[in-house]
Amino acid sequence: QGFISPQMIKGLLGEGHPSFSTNLQQDALEYFQHLLTKIQRSDKARNEAALDVTKHFRFDLETRIQCNESKQVRYTSNESNALSLQIPVESATNHAAVAEYEAKVADGSVDSSAPPVRLHIPFESLLENFLAPDVIDGFKSSATGKTGTATRTVRFKTFPNFLMVHLCRYILAENWTAKKLDADIPMPEKISLESLRGSGLQPGETELPNSDEPSNEPVADEAIVSQLTVMGFSENACARAALAVQNSSADAAMNWLLEHSMDPDINDPLPSSKPSGDGEVNQESLAMLLSMGLDPSHAAKGLRETGGDIERAVEWCFSHEQSSDEPMSEANAAPELPSGPADYELCAIISHIGSNMSSGHYVCHIKKNGKWALFNDRKVCESTRPPFTMGYLYLYARTNQS
Numbered sequence: 001q002g003f004i005s006p007q008m009i010k011g012l013l014g015e016g017h018p019s020f021s022t023n024l025q026q027d028a029l030e031y032f033q034h035l036l037t038k039i040q041r042s043d044k045a046r047n048e049a050a051l052d053v054t055k056h057f058r059f060d061l062e063t064r065i066q067c068n069e070s071k072q073v074r075y076t077s078n079e080s081n082a083l084s085l086q087i088p089v090e091s092a093t094n095h096a097a098v099a100e101y102e103a104k105v106a107d108g109s110v111d112s113s114a115p116p117v118r119l120h121i122p123f124e125s126l127l128e129n130f131l132a133p134d135v136i137d138g139f140k141s142s143a144t145g146k147t148g149t150a151t152r153t154v155r156f157k158t159f160p161n162f163l164m165v166h167l168c169r170y171i172l173a174e175n176w177t178a179k180k181l182d183a184d185i186p187m188p189e190k191i192s193l194e195s196l197r198g199s200g201l202q203p204g205e206t207e208l209p210n211s212d213e214p215s216n217e218p219v220a221d222e223a224i225v226s227q228l229t230v231m232g233f234s235e236n237a238c239a240r241a242a243l244a245v246q247n248s249s250a251d252a253a254m255n256w257l258l259e260h261s262m263d264p265d266i267n268d269p270l271p272s273s274k275p276s277g278d279g280e281v282n283q284e285s286l287a288m289l290l291s292m293g294l295d296p297s298h299a300a301k302g303l304r305e306t307g308g309d310i311e312r313a314v315e316w317c318f319s320h321e322q323s324s325d326e327p328m329s330e331a332n333a334a335p336e337l338p339s340g341p342a343d344y345e346l347c348a349i350i351s352h353i354g355s356n357m358s359s360g361h362y363v364c365h366i367k368k369n370g371k372w373a374l375f376n377d378r379k380v381c382e383s384t385r386p387p388f389t390m391g392y393l394y395l396y397a398r399t400n401q402s
Contacts, residue, residue, distance in 0.1 A: 003378075005378070006377050006378060013034070013035060013038055017034065020034060024358075025358055025359050025360060027259055028350050028352070028362050028392060028393055029082060029084075029164075029166050029392075029393060030259075032081075032082070032164060032393065033081060033082070036054040036057060036058075036081055039052070039053065039054050040052060040054055054081070055336075055337055055338060056160060056161040056162050056338060057081050057160055057161075057162050057163075057164060058079055058080070058081050058160060058337055059079070059080060059081075059156060059157070059158045059159060059160040059163070059337060059339075060077045060078070060079055060080075060156075060157035060158045060337060061077065061078055061079075061080050061154055061155070061156060061157060061246065061248075062075060062076075062077050062154070062155050062156065062157040062198035062200065063075070063076045063077070063078070063152060063153070063154050063247070064152065064153045064154075064155070064198070065136070065139075065150050065151070065152050065208075066150060066151045066152075067139065067141040067143055067144065067148070067150050067208060068139075068148060068149045068150055068151060069141060069143075069144050069146065069148050070141060070143035070144050070208075071206075072141075072143045072205075072206045072207060072208045072209075073201070073205050073206070073207060073208060074207060074208040075200060075201055075207075077157050078246045078247070079246075079337075080246055081164065082164040082165070082166045082393075083130075083163060083164070083165050083166065084166040084168055084245070084248065084252050085126040085127075085129070085130055085165065085166065085167055085168065086126070086129055086130075086168050086249065086251045086252065087121060087126060087167060087168055087169065087171075087181055087183065087185065088121070088125050088126065088128075088129045089119065089121070089171075089181070089183070091121055091122065091125035091128075091129075092119040092120055092121045092183070093120050093121075093122065094117070094119065094120045095119070097117050098117050098118070098119055100117075101116070101117035116182075118182055118183050118184045119181075119182075119183040119184065120183070120184045121183050121184070121185050122185075122186070123185055123186055123187055123188060126167070126185070127193075127195070127196070130154070130196070131153070131195065131196065133151045133152065133153050134151070134152045134153070134249065135149055135150075135151055135152075136149060136150040136151070136152055136221075136223040137149055137223060137226075138222065138223055138226055139223065140222075141208070142208050142209050142210065143208050143209060154248065155196055155197060155198030155199075156193070156196050156197050156198055156342070157198050157200075158337050158338070158339035159193070159197070159339050159340060159341070159342045159398070160337070160338065160339075160398075161338050161340075161397070161398050162395060162396065162397050162398070163193075163344055163395070163396045163398075164393060164394070164395055164396075165187075165393070165394040165395075165396060166392070166393055167185060167391065167392060167393075167394075168251070168252065168255050169181045169183075169352075169392055170255055170258060170259065171255070172254060172258065178258040178259070178356070179356065180352070180354070180355060180356055184389040184390065185389055185390075186388060186389050187346065187349075187388050187389070187391060187394050188346070189345060189346045189388070190343075190344070190345050190346070190399070191343075191344050191345075191346075191396065192342055192343050192344075193342040193343075193344065194341075194342045194343075196342065197342060220238070220239035220240075220242035220243050220247065220270075221242050221247040223250075224238070224241075224242040224247060224249070224250045224253050225238040225239055225242055227250040228241065228242075228250060228253060228254060228257065231254075233257060234266075234267045236266075236267050236268060236269055236270065237257060237261075237266045237267050238253070238257070239270055240260075240266065240270065241253035241254070241256045241257045241260070243270075244256045244260075281300050281303040281304060281308065282303070282308055285303055285308060285310050285313070286299055286300060286303060288310060289302065289303070289310070289313060289314065289317065298317055299313070299317060302314070302316040302317040340398060340400070341398065341399075341400045343398065343399045343400050344396035344397060344398055344399060345396060345397055345399045346367065346388075346394060346395070346396055347366065347367050347395055347396065347397045348364060348365065348366045348367065348394070348395035349364070349365040349386055349387060349388070349391040349393070349394055349395075350362055350363075350364050350391065350392055350393040350394075350395075351363055351364075351365070351387045351390055351391045351392055352392045362392075363375065363376045365383055365386040365387065367386075372384075372386045374386075
C-alpha cells in the first residue's frame with residue numbers, strides 16, 4: 001500500500017469531462033491545465049480561493065504591439081500556465097545526416113541495429129524564436145486610422161515559482177495531417193530566462209490611443225484568425241484556437257486546431273461578449289452555480305452572457321475575471337501571482353512514447369534528492385538516463401525564492 005492508484009486519480013479528475021473521462025489518448029499539456037482548473041474550482045467551492053496552490057504555476061505574459069507607421073505602442077497582459085515553444089526545424093545542425101539516414105530507410109539499406117538519426121535542434125534556437133518579433137499584417141492602427149502592419153513581441157511580466165515548458169512537437173505535415181516531430185532538443189538542467197523578462201512602457205514610447213471603450217472580454221487576434229481561415233478552417237474555429245492559446249502565435253493556434261478538430265462545438269459561434277442586460281435568471285440554474293462556490297453576481301452575469309446555458313455559464317465564469325463592480329468575498333479573492341528571479345532548475349520531464357498524437361503512452365521522470373526516478377503508471381524505478389532531449393513537457397522550479 002502507501003500509494004494512490006493512478007487509475008483512481010484519473011477517474012476522479014476526469015469525472016464528467018467529455019475527454020478525460022474516456023480511455024482515449026489525451027494531450028498531457030491539456031490534462032495539466034485541466035488539473036489546475038479542477039483545483040481552482042474546488043478551492044472556490046470551499047471559499048478557499050485565496051489559498052489556491054495553482055498560483056505557483058501561473059504567470060502573466062506581456063504583449064507589446066507597435067504600429068509600424070506611427071511607431072506608437074500598446075502593452076497588454078494575459079495569464080498563462082505554460083510556456084509553449086515552437087520548434088524551428090530550420091535551426092537543426094544535422095540536416096545532411098538526417099537526409100542521408102532517411103534515404104537509407106527508403107531504399108532499405110539502413111542498419112536496423114543502429115540508433116535512428118534525428119534532427120538535433122539547440123534549445124537556444126527555441127528561445128531565439130520566442131524572442132523574435134512577429135509582423136502582423138492587416139493591423140488597423142488606432143493612431144492613423146489606416147490598415148497596415150505592426151510588430152508584436154511577447155515577454156514575461158511575472159515569473160512563476162514553477163514553470164512548465166511545453167515543446168510543440170506536433171506539427172502539420174505536407175498532407176495536412178498532424179504528425180509528431182521526432183527531434184533531439186537538449187534541455188538544460190539549469191537555466192536563466194532573464195532575457196525573456198518584459199519591461200513595460202519605456203520612456204519616450206507613446207501609447208496607441210484606445211479606439212474603443214475598454215473591455216475585459218478576450219478578443220481573438222484578427223491577424224491569427226485571417227492566417228488560419230485561408231487554410232480552410234471556419235472563422236469560428238480559428239477564433240476559438242486564437243483565444244485558446246492566448247493569441248500567442250498562428251503556429252500555436254494551428255497546433256490547437258489540429259488537436260481539437262473533432263470537438264463537437266469547434267465551429268459553433270463564440271459566446272456573445274455583448275452585455276445582455278440585467279434580466280432575471282433561472283434561480284435553479286443560479287443555485288447550481290452557487291453550489292460550485294461562485295459569487296452570486298458573477299454567476300448571474302455568466303448565465304445572462306450565455307443565454308442561461310449552465311455548462312457555458314460555468315466556463316464563462318472561470319474564464320472571465322470578476323469585474324470591479326461585482327462584489328467578491330475576501331475568501332474567494334484571487335491571490336496575487338508570485339514573481340521573482342528567472343533562474344530555474346529542471347525537476348520533472350513528461351515524455352510521450354509513440355509515433356502520433358492519437359496513440360502511445362506518457363511516462364514521467366522526477367528528480368528527488370538529487371536522483372531521477374521513472375514513473376510509468378504503477379511502476380517506479382530509478383532512472384540513470386532521463387530523456388533530456390526527447391521530452392514533451394519540462395517542469396522547472398525556481399532556484400532562488402528570495
